[in-house]
Amino acid sequence: MTISFDARDLRQALTAWPGSEARRYFELQIQRLDPAQLPLQQGLTQGSHVADEGFAAMVIAVAATDDLITVKAGIGYRSLIAGCNCADDPTPQDTLAEYCVIRLLLQHDGTVRQVELVTEAG
Numbered sequence: 456m457t458i459s460f461d462a463r464d465l466r467q468a469l470t471a472w473p474g475s476e477a478r479r480y481f482e483l484q485i486q487r488l489d490p491a492q493l494p495l496q497q498g499l500t501q502g503s504h505v506a507d508e509g510f511a512a513m514v515i516a517v518a519a520t521d522d523l524i525t526v527k528a529g530i531g532y533r534s535l536i537a538g539c540n541c542a543d544d545p546t547p548q549d550t551l552a553e554y555c556v557i558r559l560l561l562q563h564d565g566t567v568r569q570v571e572l573v574t575e576a577g
Contacts, residue, residue: 458492458567460484465565469519478514485512485528485559494572495532498555502534506550515556524561527573529554 464480471477486509495505510532518525533550556573 458488458570460561460565460567462563462565465524465561465563469517469524472517477517481514481517481526481528482512485514485526485530486510490532493530493557493570495530495553495555497572498530498557499534499553500555501536501551501553503537504535505553506533506535508533508550519563522562523568524563526559526561527556528559529556 468477468480471480490505490507490510493510495510499505510530513529513531514526515529516525516527532553532555534553535550558569558571558573559567560569560571561567
């Protein structure tokens, strides 16, 4: 499945960056993505599975070159600790707060070329 942003809106947001409207545009576009298209499972630190509760994006940085647009964003989401679902299973059913940073590499036509998890070193 191809992930893409609207090219015209993307150009306007780049022109307006780092304004609040541009930031909001990128956050909304990221939040429109299917969570399965993001490396949320790889970013888990608390639970063992990503909860099906959606996520929130906060843009950290946007940079553009002649070839690519790079968007770095923090993602807040929830996870679960999977248990055996036995009657005496002591595993709590509550969700846990998770946070990771992702980097999206976009082409200027709005097509997302790559989505990757940013590690502490990256």
